[in-house]
Amino acid sequence: MKSLVIHEVFRAIARSRGDRIAVECRGRTLTYRELDARSDALSVDIRRNHIERGAHIAILTPRSIDAIVAMLAILKAGCAYVPIDGTYPEAVLRDAMMRSRAAAVMTGGEMTRLSRDRSPRPAPTSDGPETAAYVMFTSGTTGEPKGVVVPHRGVVRLVRDTNYIRIREEDTFLLHSPLTFDASTFEIWGALLNGATLVVYPEPAFDPNVLADTIRSREVTILWLTAGLFHALARRAVESLDGLTTLLAGGDVIHPDAVERIFARYPSITLINGYGPTENTTFTCCHRMTAGSPRGPSIPIGRPITGTSVHVWGPNREPVARGEVGELYTGGLGVALGYLDAPEATAAAFVPDPDHPSQMLYRTGDLVRELPDGALDFVGRSDSLVKVRGYRVSTTEVQQRIHRIDGVEGAVVRAEDDGSGSRSLIAYVQSARDPRSMKQHIKRALEAALPPYMVPNVIHVRATFPLNANGKVDARALAGANET
Structure with a gap:
């Protein structure tokens, strides 16, 4: 049986492809043999510092070769890595360290053991596939950070012998995501567990010119791009993607017009819409597209990737008929071990699989429907259903309607308190056109297509949307952005 332990798979790759370039950053390179040796040496240092197996080790190093060495070393030492943004204010960093239960911290190539008291944790007896590989903090929809504990099996299943992408050792991945964003799991291990090369994006901030130069020169x-960056590049800097053979996007709804713009310039490229929460190790479903693929009015999230099961259930966890909307539950090798030190949140989100009681399913909170061909179509979040003027409205559905309007580059719809105790729909629209005329254009189009209670009371038009560090639209910053 193939190994489902990250560093065991990596070591086998290093032995067979030792002279190939594993990772590159700013002209510095390490071969697979060198990366294996350096991470071995660092893992010995971890053990010499009496770090217990199963301990969590924080990584404050930004995207770099040192960070990759540290990740491998931590795994080889039988521990789990916890990426933390080192640019946080000191008080926030201290809180993040406490939440992560870190026994040590890696900064660059140096490790510092933390001496504060911690609650005892059971140490694993082996480096098995159920062992935690990393803890990734995600706020989800509540705003309260939760540490998702991801096992080795989830990562290996994501990138090895899977059905949504063919990775060759001749391929080169770009590590563009922050290490604190779970897309980096696909980027890093997609390369290193398949003998490919990982190129580290050289700048801390996104720049389409740097991206284009890096893709071309390396x-x-x-x-992989967030939906926000995918849409922005497709509409304004599509030429920056020259040279790619496979482009993946996700994290939000992918819009058909952006897909068509990509195929118009790159008819031989493969596009993949990747959907999945951190709690199911980056991807749950993927929809693979080529220029000749049939496409409808929306881009599906597709089918489950290898080693993943999905269920579309109603409110009482009963299966719904094909075409009906239900909540998506997912199971298989990608399901996380739960939330760190949060038993109540874990019990609410991770439920027993009725078909396999010893296994767990993750309740995504996402609403989907199964299409006639078996692919899944994303409908919205279960918490996107709001009461407006006594009517039940899906803000996701209104967003999707706005996206179909000519001239719209992006849309976010929220229900906000109007000051009188009632809620009103507010639409934030990204468009390069004149804001005043665009507002009227959008209003007329929505009034012709939707019932009055679904038409937003207020429409804000902006030239660009603020993006957060992960490249997603920063919904909280929208209200404070200047209108143009």
Whole structure:
């Protein structure tokens, strides 16, 4: 049986492809043999510092070769890595360290053991596939950070022998995501567990010119983008993607017009819409597209990737008929071990699989419907259903309607208190056109297509949307952004 332990798979790759370039950053390179040796040496240092197996070790190093060495070393030492943004204010960093229960911290190539008291934790007896590989903090929809404990099996299942992408050792991945964002799991281990090359994006902030130069000069073939960056590049800087063979996007709804713009310039490229929460190790479903693929009015999230099961259930966890909307539950090798030190949140989100009681399903909170061909179509969040003027409205549905309007580059719809105790729909729209005329254009189009209670009371038009560090639209910053 193939190994489902990250560093065991990596070591086998290093032995067979030792002279190939594993990772590159700013002209510095490490071969697989060198990366294996350096991470071995660092893992010995971890053990010499009496760090217990099963302990959590924080990584404050930004995207770099040192960070990759640290991740591998931590795993080889039988521990789990916890990426933390080192640019946080000191008080926030201290809180993040406490939440992560870190026994030590890696900064660059140096490790510092933390001496504060911690509650005892059971140490694993082996480096099995159920062992925690990393803890990734995600706020989800509540705003309260939760540490998702991801096992080795989830990562290996994500990138090895899977059905949504073919990764060759000739491929080059770009590590563009922050290490604190779970897309980096696909980027890092997609390369290193398949003998491919990982190129580290050289700048802390996104720049389409730097992206284009990096793709071209380093011959990047596989790139992952958030939906926000995907839409922005497709509409305003599509030429920056020259050279790619496979482009993946996700994190939000992918819009058909952006897909068509990509195929118009790159008819031989493969596009993949990747859907999945951190709690199911980055991807749950993927929808693979080529220029000749049939496409409808929306881009599906597709089918479950290898090693993943999905269920579309109603309010009482009963299966719904094909075409009906239900909540998506997902199971299989990608399901996380739960939330760190949060038993109540874990019990609410991770439920027993009725078909396999010893296994767990993750309750995504996402509403989907199964299409006639078996692919899943994303409908919205279960918490996107709001009461407006006594009517039940899906803000996701209104967003999707706005996206179909000519001239719209992006849309976010929220229900906000109007000051009188009632809620009103507010639409934030990204468009390069004149804001005043665009507002009227959108209003007329929505009034012709939707019942009055679904038409937003207020429409704000902006030239660009603020993006957060992960490249997603920063919904909280929208209200404070200047209108143009």
